Amino acid sequence: MSDPVFFVTxxxxxxxxxxxxxxxxxxxxxxxVVYDKLTYAGNLDSLEPATKNPRYELVQGDIADRELVxxxxxxxxxxxxxxxxxxxHVDRSIDGPGVFMQTNVMGTFELLQATxxxxxAHETETRGFRFLHVSTDEVFGSLGPTGLFTEExxxxxxxxxxxxxxxxxxxxxxxxxxxxxxxVTTNCSNNYGPYxxxxxxxxxxxxxxxxxxxxxxxxxxxxxxxxxxxxDHCAALLVAVERGKPGETYNVGGRSERRNIDxxxxxxxxxxxxxxxxxxxxxxxxxxxxxxxHDRRYAIDASKIERELGFRPTMTFEAGIRKxxxxxxxxRTWADRVTAGTYRRERLGHGT
Ligand code: NAD
Numbered sequence: 001m002s003d004p005v006f007f008v009t010x011x012x013x014x015x016x017x018x019x020x021x022x023x024x025x026x027x028x029x030x031x032x033v034v035y036d037k038l039t040y041a042g043n044l045d046s047l048e049p050a051t052k053n054p055r056y057e058l059v060q061g062d063i064a065d066r067e068l069v070x071x072x073x074x075x076x077x078x079x080x081x082x083x084x085x086x087x088x089h090v091d092r093s094i095d096g097p098g099v100f101m102q103t104n105v106m107g108t109f110e111l112l113q114a115t116x117x118x119x120x121a122h123e124t125e126t127r128g129f130r131f132l133h134v135s136t137d138e139v140f141g142s143l144g145p146t147g148l149f150t151e152e153x154x155x156x157x158x159x160x161x162x163x164x165x166x167x168x169x170x171x172x173x174x175x176x177x178x179x180x181x182x183x184v185t186t187n188c189s190n191n192y193g194p195y196x197x198x199x200x201x202x203x204x205x206x207x208x209x210x211x212x213x214x215x216x217x218x219x220x221x222x223x224x225x226x227x228x229x230x231x232d233h234c235a236a237l238l239v240a241v242e243r244g245k246p247g248e249t250y251n252v253g254g255r256s257e258r259r260n261i262d263x264x265x266x267x268x269x270x271x272x273x274x275x276x277x278x279x280x281x282x283x284x285x286x287x288x289x290x291x292x293x294h295d296r297r298y299a300i301d302a303s304k305i306e307r308e309l310g311f312r313p314t315m316t317f318e319a320g321i322r323k324x325x326x327x328x329x330x331x332r333t334w335a336d337r338v339t340a341g342t343y344r345r346e347r348l349g350h351g352t
Contacts, residue, residue: 063108
């Protein structure tokens with residue numbers, strides 16, 4: 001194959017933007033084409049550092065627009081498709097599940113159809129081609145106090161979001177088994193780091209804390225998530241798309257299980273140090289009514305990707321949280337601009 005061309009759907013989102021910067025930095029011969037609908041979650045400000053790079057290009061489009069995907073493939077000739085485009089916020093999926101089905105299920109289907117057509121039309125040039133589908137550990141449902149999700153865990157999605165991601169995972173799998181499309185799927189835990197839209201826990205708490213607002217914690221705060229530093233995730237996605245075995249799935253985790261309340265307290269402690277004030281930030285913590293169907297615990301056994309592809313997370317949770325809080329302190333303008341639209345950090349997902 002010639003120089004790699006990475007076609008990154010959802011590249012203007014949180015993980016996508018970090019991935020674009022990572023790819024441009026670590027693959028100096030590669031071109032990176034972002035294909036993104038630019039929903040509320042897609043922010044061109046997050047891609048600003050890439051815009052002067054001649055190896056970067058943005059196409060605004062919907063993954064469900066098969067014709068536009070097909071025409072873009074013909075023009076840019078991708079060697080790797082990395083599918084990160086999705087509706088991704090559980091609370092929004094409770095308030096309005098339809099768009100989750102449309103993008104995550106039907107969009108993935110249309111993207112696969114376009115990809116299959118492209119690979120079949122260019123068989124010789126697309127040897128080594130890979131389609132990476134980026135999914136979540138939430139498809140496996142909820143764990144009790146012990147145990148870990150493995151690649152063999154049963155699918156038991158509990159929210160419209162996780163159900164739509166599970167549907168997409170099954171369709172991706174079927175395109176390998178039925179049509180021989182060289183797909184790889186990753187299922188990862190909660191990401192955190194720069195460029196995350198401030199409706200998610202870590203940026204929401206950081207920004208509310210700075211503005212003296214309540215720090216909302218769902219239920220008793222004892223829900224446990226595994227936290228993965230976003231750039232560790234990007235490194236995992238790159239090994240998976242370059243060296244993953246077609247048809248295989250890989251779990252990706254950060255080896256950092258934390259209760260939500262402890263995540264919030266850690267952010268408060270970092271802020272007490274970096275932006276001290278008369279009262280402790282933890283005094284702003286407010287317990288709010290739990291999310292309907294809130295999964296209790298997610299935890300990942302990532303030994304397969306570690307063993308087979310040599311991936312290991314490098315960032316500890318404490319160091320990663322500090323870096324993240326520092327990033328939000330230094331990038332208040334970014335946060336103000338991305339929330340200047342309709343979302344104002346209000347509570348979503350009451351399910352009523
Ligand atoms: P995000 O919501 O920040 O970004 C999603 C991006 O997809 C946005 O840029 C949006 O404009 C774009 N998009 C939405 N609908 C589209 C469509 N129909 N066509 C083209 N583009 C569209 O999401 P994220 O947090 O960066 O997550 C990326 C992927 O990783 C998602 O598939 C998500 O399910 C998965 N994931 C995320 C996490 C996490 O902690 N953030 C964890 C596990 C898995």
